[in-house]
Amino acid sequence: MKRTRILTPEQVARILDRMAYEVLERNRGGKGLVVFGILQKGVAVAEALSTRLAQIEGRDFSVNALDVRPYRDDRPPEAEVEDRSRLHIDTITDHHVLLVDDVLFTGRTVRAALDALLRWGRPRSVQLAVLIDRGHREFPIRADYVGRTVPTKYQERIVVVPEEGLAVYVEEA
Numbered sequence: 001m002k003r004t005r006i007l008t009p010e011q012v013a014r015i016l017d018r019m020a021y022e023v024l025e026r027n028r029g030g031k032g033l034v035v036f037g038i039l040q041k042g043v044a045v046a047e048a049l050s051t052r053l054a055q056i057e058g059r060d061f062s063v064n065a066l067d068v069r070p071y072r073d074d075r076p077p078e079a080e081v082e083d084r085s086r087l088h089i090d091t092i093t094d095h096h097v098l099l100v101d102d103v104l105f106t107g108r109t110v111r112a113a114l115d116a117l118l119r120w121g122r123p124r125s126v127q128l129a130v131l132i133d134r135g136h137r138e139f140p141i142r143a144d145y146v147g148r149t150v151p152t153k154y155q156e157r158i159v160v161v162p163e164e165g166l167a168v169y170v171e172e173a
Contacts (some may be wrong), residue, residue, distance in 0.1 A: 002172045006150060009165030012048075012131065015147040016166075019129060020052035022145050027096055030057055032124070034092055036066045038101040038113050039084060044162035045131050046100035062088040066099070071112035085116070093121030102160040104130040104146075107139030132158050132168060 007015070027033050030053060037046025043065045050061040065086040075081065089095075099113055110128060117126065129145035134152045148168075150158060155173040160166060 003159070003169045004172075005167055005169050007148065007168035009167050012147070012166040012168065015131070016045075016049050016052050019145050019147055020049055020056055023049075023098060023127075023129065024053060024056060026127070026144075027098075030059075030061065032095050033061065033098055034064065034089060034095045034123075035061050035098045035100065036064045036113075036117065038099065038109060039065050039067045039069075041103075041160050041162060042066075042101035044166065045102050045129075045160065046098075048166060049100060049129065063100075064088055066113055066116055068109055068112035068116050071115040073108060073112070087120065089120075091121040092117060092123045094124050095121075097123040097126045098129055099126055100129045102131050103158045104128075104133045104141070104143050105136055105158075107137045107141035110141045111139050131160060131166070134158050 024030050035046055035050050037043035043063060046063045050063045053061045067084040070081045070083050097117060101109060127144040130143045131147040133143055133146045133149045136154055152158065152170065157171040159169045159171055
């Protein structure tokens with residue numbers, strides 16, 4: 001499998017800086033904003049984005065980890081899946097939720113995430129931030145904040161590597 005790096009950690013850092021300013025501008029400083037990262041790599045992106053939000057705004061934006069596996073529509077109904085979500089709050093009711101993932105592809109993960117979020121209340125709004133939007137949607141889902149749009153073939157994969165400082169690669173099948 002051929003792997004080609006398309007974004008260095010430095011490029012990703014600049015992208016996340018821009019996204020942080022966009023989030024804060026739209027949310028008037030981020031009061032009442034709750035950050036959720038979709039397990040696994042969405043949490044790494046959310047933590048990096050949250051760090052930038054905190055640096056700009058001068059206050060903490062804790063990252064909640066959202067496990068969407070129990071809510072996937074491609075999971076066999078009889079399969080038991082332990083929910084590994086980790087939350088720092090009791091409810092999201094009346095909060096603005098920033099849902100963060102690494103790659104937006106078909107939209108199925110985000111659809112599952114919306115179902116998972118509703119377990120913790122009724123948010124005032126849900127905004128979606130993704131590092132990479134690669135197209136090929138199967139659900140009518142669009143991100144509010146996109147780091148980079150990368151047109152891909154359906155068979156290709158986008159891989160975000162947190163161990164390399166969020167470097168981004170395209171893998172050809």
